[in-house]
Amino acid sequence: xARVTQTPRHKVTEMGQEVTMRCQPILGHNTVFWYRQTMMQxxxxxxxxxxxxxxxxxxxxxxxxxAEMPDATLATLKIQPSEPRDSAxxxxxxxLVQETQYFGPGTRLLVL
Amino acid sequence: xxxxxxxxxxxxxxxxxxxxxxxxxxxxxxxxxxWYKQESGKGPQFIIDIRSNMxxxxxxxxxxxxxxxxxxxxxxxAATQPGDSAxxxxxxxKGMDVFWGRVSxxxxxxxxxxxxxxxx
Numbered sequence: 001x002a003r004v005t006q007t008p009r010h011k012v013t014e015m016g017q018e019v020t021m022r023c024q025p026i027l028g029h030n031t032v033f034w035y036r037q038t039m040m041q042x043x044x045x046x047x048x049x050x051x052x053x054x055x056x057x058x059x060x061x062x063x064x065x066x067a068e069m070p071d072a073t074l075a076t077l078k079i080q081p082s083e084p085r086d087s088a089x090x091x092x093x094x095x096l097v098q099e100t101q102y103f104g105p106g107t108r109l110l111v112l
Numbered sequence: 113x114x115x116x117x118x119x120x121x122x123x124x125x126x127x128x129x130x131x132x133x134x135x136x137x138x139x140x141x142x143x144x145x146x147w148y149k150q151e152s153g154k155g156p157q158f159i160i161d162i163r164s165n166m167x168x169x170x171x172x173x174x175x176x177x178x179x180x181x182x183x184x185x186x187x188x189x190a191a192t193q194p195g196d197s198a199x200x201x202x203x204x205x206k207g208m209d210v211f212w213g214r215v216s217x218x219x220x221x222x223x224x225x226x227x228x229x230x231x232x
Contacts, residue, residue, distance in 0.1 A: 004155075043156070043201065043222040056219060091155050100146055101220065103155030 002026045004094050004104035012110045018080040021107045023092030024073055032075045033093040033101055034060075034067055043091075049075065082111045120199065122227045131189040133226045135202030140183060144205040146220065147176060147187045151198045159187070159200075192230050199225040 005024045013019055025032050033048040047057035052069040060067065064086075066078045079086055087110050093101040125131050137145065143164035148156035160171045162178050162185075169176050175188040185202050203220040 042224050045219065045221070048219065093155075100158050100161055102158065103148075105153075105155050 006104040010108045016081040019082045021077045023075040025094030029094035031095045035091040036088045038088045084111045124229045131192045133187045133200050135185040137204045142204040146203045148201045149198045194230045197230045201225045
């Protein structure tokens with residue numbers, strides 16, 4: 001049963017610290033998405049990649065967030081420095097061109 | 113204290129009843145729609161999708177209806193079960209990108225969600 005995996009599942013950190021979230025897409029999927037979910041804003045698209053190339057990161061605060069795909073099996077989302085307003089659940093999803101997206105279990109981030 | 117955040121619509125039904133969850137989408141140019149189910153502590157799970165050249169699509173116990181005239185999408189769940197209790201999101205494709213000559217429906221925008229509670 002192929003699934004998107006995300007690590008860590010939970011992260012508590014202090015303001016100003018760097019946070020790195022990792023995602024392993026479903027094998028063979030060439031499109032990877034990062035979303036953020038909060039009570040205030042709901043589910044928001046931050047960025048997405050196709051064949052490891054960034055296609056759209058317009059939803060991502062550029063000054064502190066960065067997203068990369070070092071290889072086809074790993075996507076990372078970094079926040080540096082982190083702020084309390086970054087507290088949210090971050091989801092990674094993967095899919096194929098013209099197919100639906102499959103979500104991972106999420107990373108629950110709390111910045112104190 | 114006063115709570116802040118999204119006030120999600122709620123729907124409460126009895127086990128065995130049929131449920132109808134509604135969604136109004138915003139972009140008349142959107143041509144691909146998906147319903148997701150999200151249980152507490154989990155990521156959204158795909159339920160069913162529909163393209164704009166269709167009005168209706170059926171799955172196992174679920175039916176999606178699309179009314180493009182009024183930009184309305186609905187999800188019908190037959191014989192609702194307690195395990196169906198979750199938040200349900202509709203999503204629309206608001207921006208397409210063309211990849212290798214094929215239109216891709218990857219970029220989705222999600223609605224705020226509806227909380228479905230099924231009572232035994």
